[in-house]
Amino acid sequence: MKVSLNWLRDYVPLTASPEEIARAITFLGFEVEGIHSTAAPRLEHVVVGEILTRARHPNADKLSICTVDVGPAGGIKTIVCGASNCDAGHRVLVALPGAVLPGNFAIKASKIRGQASEGMMCSADELGLTGDHAGLLVLADRPALGLPIQEALPGGDTILDLEITPNRPDCQCHLGIARELAAWFRLPLTYPQERFRGDVSAAPQRPDLLAGVEVRSPEDCPYYSAHVVFGIKVGPSPTWLQDRLRAVGLRPINNVVDATNYVMLETGQPLHAFDAHRLEGRRIVVRPAAEGERLVTLDGKERTLDARTLVIADAARAVVVAGVMGGQDSGVTADTTDLVLECAVFRRQAIRAASRRLGLSTDSSYRYERGVDPHGAPEAAWRAIDLILEIAGGVVAGPAFTIGGDVPWSREIVVTHDYITERLGFDVPAPEMRAAFEALELRVTREEETAQPARGPAWTVAIPSWRDDLDRPIDLVEEVLRLHGTERIPAATVVAPGLAAEDDPIVRFNRQATDYLVGHDFHECVNYTLRPAREVTEWALPAELPRLALANPFVDDQTHLRSSLIGGLLESLRLNQARGVPVARLAETGRVFLEREGQILECIAAAFVLAESAGERSWLRRESADFFTVRHHVAALASLAGLRIGDLLPAAAPGWQAGHAAQAADPRRGWWVSAGLVDLALARSLGIDGRVQAGFVALLPELLPSRAGVRRFQDFSLFPAALRDLALIVPEATPAGEVAARVERAARQAAAASFTFEGASVFDVYRGPGLPDGHKSLAFNLVFRGKDRTLTDDEVNAAFQRLQVEALAGTSWQIRR
């Protein structure tokens, strides 16, 4: 919202500099987004001159040669000019040699196309003023010749562009800001004086112009008034009014429309004027639009309305989208002689919804949707009528049509000095608090002493109708602090407890996972959570896809919640490769969304990619990462969450390369792990060079232990181990993990109570001659140990025999000897 300092000075005698005023507004709680001055710049050697003669330039069609009188000191100058309006008789501003115009443009005596020129006649633009740059700035009020520019141009103004917070609709106007500044600088506030004061007792009645007003939607329109003014003369507004509107960015239209806009900018109350003769049936009806009802609004667009939109109608049709914009054929025109002035209050939500639906935001809808003071509306109407009578003539008819507005306003808040001090944490003297209230027109109707142990008085504060935001004692704490100055909050040290609580387990997991991955030379990445459908299909199962879609995506490549972190990491990999940045290891932690039995689960996750770039060269070649590299990392990451992932089985999501990736999951408990090679064709289609190994771990945050369990020391034997090797021939399809599990179970049983079995590890896998077709051999190294003695060969051999029998029982497996 733009405000003019000159305009504010109508209500409050501000003497502070524009910078001090902007600072005051900032600390009152309104952001100053811009300050600009329309004052004439202080430029040396720029003076008033009068064009005496104008002649064509002999060598250029568009140039003229003028003689210009720049006053007694300068005499008569010859100046070449390119403007079309350099007519003899005009008084203009002349930049003489030595002047430096904005943009560091130095004026010198020179020759232009062979003709001497002793300066330059200026346009507004060239002087750094806002305005027309099409021609010379002609000084209509003919100041004296030779007068310096800053004396020749009228005093300027400063325009502040403010952001008004939504809790302060009362400040959406000059009076509201003036009231705040009056409180800040402790200056008196002067309200505009109405002569009319709403008195229509002696006024003539004109039912021939307006016969009736009906409000059919009183909930959406709690107040509506219509005044008739007849015998007006529509024309341009006086210069002062046009200047005021222009200064804050409004285009002057005519004296009636300008008067309503002026009052809106002054008081915050939107107003609308109808041509009385363009209202059919001499009636005004406030009602919901008929479904599909059409209306051409002032901007020339035809709007199709629905029943949720409130309109102002005459007997036949909608003429205004209530609170938003008037219609084209009911407003005031140059021929209007009799008008109806609407002053209404609409429900905020109704106007906001209508404005949204129509995609139409106006000065009026902006104010209505934030709320206007229903108790200030009549005053605003009177103020507008005063202004119309003053600048457009006419007579007020009586009585006015007024519907609603009969709910009286009354609000008082009781607050104590003690309460405010306790909330602030520092002392503000009681008289200063009271003075702050009163400066803001929050009248203290009662002051009494409070009982011990409280100190200081209790105040009963009457809240004016425009401060609907003040409702509780805490709201008054803010008012005291605003006027005291938030810059004066005294410094203090932080008082902290000796014991802080534990961090959330999610935070701990993410931190540990990141530490692990960074420790293994991965670059931690951050990718967007919202992904394109294409990518989600690569990493989710088809059934999950629709469930991950947003209801209202914004852009095509961010339509779905991610179900994996790998898609983002591949994108980061592609970007680096495309930019010629060698990078092999990328990782990320973050939320993913996985489906279980028709429900989406928000899971925590960690993932990484390991790229083997086909083109990369190095003086020393390392063995590239394989499935077991990434399997190792996912198992380590899962163990950070306390999970043992067990065997991995072939992966199902289309992003993985068949036969070269695997997964494990326990959806019931809520964890999912996958690892392996990214589908080669997919990587190629993404534009990624070389093979990519990847790993992904996701789990429900609820699975994380809230604290580490208590661990107990387990004693171990110091006697030597006894080792045995066992090779089993099993069918190709039998998972190694299944064989290992069976061997371990059998070994544990065979060792039984007499000694311990410490584990079996695969040390060889063989396929080929000597084995039956479709079979493989897995060789295990078994470790036995005695708790309290060195084992004898005999007892170990006996156990080894028993375990072979046990491991093979009920299987087609064979011992390979």
Next chain:
Amino acid sequence: MQAQLQAVLAKAAVELPAVHLRPELEAAKARYVGPNGEFTALMKQMGAVPKEERPAAGRLINEAKGRLQALLDEALARIAAAELSAQLGPAIDPTLPAPDPGPGTRHPLTLVREEMCRILRKVGFSVADGPEVESEYYCFDALNTPADHPARDEKDTFYLPADARFGNVSKKDPAERYLLRTHTSSVQIRTMLRGEPPIRIVSPGRVYRRDTTDATHSANFHQLECLYVDRNVTVRDLKALLDHIFAALLGKDTRTRFRPHYFGYTEPSFEVDLAATHLPRVNKPWIEIGGCGMVDPSVFAAVGYDPERWTGYAFGMGLERLAMLLYGIDDIRYFYQNDARFLRQFA
């Protein structure tokens, strides 16, 4: 006998230094001190030495034995050293670069987040977390956001379809819609609903706005919020916390200031500015860094805390913005592109 001993030793002194392999040494050793060795044979002659000569002969033999053993040890040590050096290849060139990638790097957002959490943990805050998919209640209603507030608009907030079901994100009311949280304040609500004051948490996390992505906007970004609830918490305490945070982060001369503002969930509310002249690429005396205020009594009422009894403050800011100020980064999109040349700069 002495001459014989001398002869054996002389022979060994020539032969043993020429032995280069362990089997040869073993063979040589057998030739001298094995059961049929030359030296062993001489020792056997001791029996034939007259009794009175035995001490002298024994001395001679022992002396000779010691020298022979020294020769053998020397040969063994030489062979063992040769074996070890045979395990090595040619000497390395230590000036060549390691071919492995790395070191790994933490993302600048992680670095800034962890630094803030570290600073806050020292003054008693613990790090809290909560879901990114939220219901309208936890994101808006409980935070005193009116039903028609623009932030709830589908134009500004991402919603999930009305029939979306989230297994582990609770709703207050079954009719509520799910959305992507627009601030981490929902974590404050969930934390307060779970326990009793005093509460002192910092909740960093990812948030979502339906915004056009450009140099300063991103469809998702990160926030960090602090919440403190206790008895007698004051505006002055809040100012003290912010002074502490930014002094710890940017140096003890760093100043902050409050400007009154409006947020639905705090009263009074402030925007926080940082004296920024020492930050890279900032040419204003003050720069906005976040919002804060005293927890509005209506928020306490929503979580079942007695507003008469409990007071508190909340502070929130954008992590990208903080990182941009701290490091002088001028485009938020860099955080999400993960160009390694960017990532390597901050670790």
